Amino acid sequence: SNQLAHAASIAASESPGKRYNPLFIYSKVGLGKTHLVNAVGHGILEQNPSARVYFLSAERFTNEFISALQHKRIDQFRARYRSECDVLVIDDIQFLAGREQTQEEFFHTFNALYHADKQIVVTSDVYPQRIAEMQERLISRFQWGLVADIQAPELDTRIAILRKKAEQERLPLSDEVALFVAQVVQSNVRELEGT
Numbered sequence: 001s002n003q004l005a006h007a008a009s010i011a012a013s014e015s016p017g018k019r020y021n022p023l024f025i026y027s028k029v030g031l032g033k034t035h036l037v038n039a040v041g042h043g044i045l046e047q048n049p050s051a052r053v054y055f056l057s058a059e060r061f062t063n064e065f066i067s068a069l070q071h072k073r074i075d076q077f078r079a080r081y082r083s084e085c086d087v088l089v090i091d092d093i094q095f096l097a098g099r100e101q102t103q104e105e106f107f108h109t110f111n112a113l114y115h116a117d118k119q120i121v122v123t124s125d126v127y128p129q130r131i132a133e134m135q136e137r138l139i140s141r142f143q144w145g146l147v148a149d150i151q152a153p154e155l156d157t158r159i160a161i162l163r164k165k166a167e168q169e170r171l172p173l174s175d176e177v178a179l180f181v182a183q184v185v186q187s188n189v190r191e192l193e194g195t
Contacts (some may be wrong), residue, residue: 001150001157002032002036002151002153009025009037009043012121013040013041020146021120022110022121022146023145024128024148025122026124026147027125028152030187030188030189030190031150031152031153032189034091037055038055038089041053041121053086056091057092058094061106062102066102082109086118086119089121090121090122090123094125094131097131098132103134103138107137110138110141127149128142159182162181162192
C-alpha cells in the first residue's frame with residue numbers, strides 16, 4: 001500500500017535535491033505519511049550529519065512567518081528557510097489553504113530551495129490539485145517532482161501490523177482475534193493499533 005512512497009523516500013534520502021524533488025506524499029490520516037518523511041530526514045542525516053534538515057508542520061511555518069512579520073524579523077525568517085536549509089520537510093501543507101500571504105512566502109521559499117538543489121518534501125491529506133484555496137502555481141510546483149500516495153493497508157498487512165504491535169506490547173494475540181480486528185478496522189493504522 002505504500003511501496004511507491006517508500007521507494008521514493010529512500011531515493012530522495014540517498015540523493016537529496018536530485019531525485020524526486022519535490023517529493024509530495026499524500027494519504028488519509030493515520031497511514032504513515034509523517035513517519036515516512038521523518039525517515040527521509042533521518043536518512044539524509046545518517047549520510048551527512050552536518051545537513052541542515054528542517055521538519056515542521058505547515059501550521060508552524062505559518063506561525064513563524066506571522067511572528068517574523070510582527071517582530072520585523074522577516075529577513076531572519078527568509079535566511080533560515082531559504083539559505084540556511086538543506087532539506088525542508090513540511091507536514092500537512094493543506095494547512096496553507098486560504099492563507100495568501102503565507103502561500104506567497106512559501107512559494108518564494110520553495111523556488112529558492114529548488115533552484116539551489118535543496119530537497120523539499122511535503123505531505124498532505126489530499127492530492128495536490130484537490131487542496132482547496134491553494135495557489136495554482138504552488139500546486140504546479142508540487143507536481144514538478146513525484147507525487148506518491150499511501151493507500152490503506154491490505155488485510156495481510158493489517159494482520160502483520162497487529163502482530164508486531166502485540167509483540168512490542170508483549171500482549172497475547174490469537175490468530176482469530178488478529179483476523180477479526182484486521183477485518184473490522186480497515187481505514188488507518190492508528191485506529192488499527194488503538195483497537
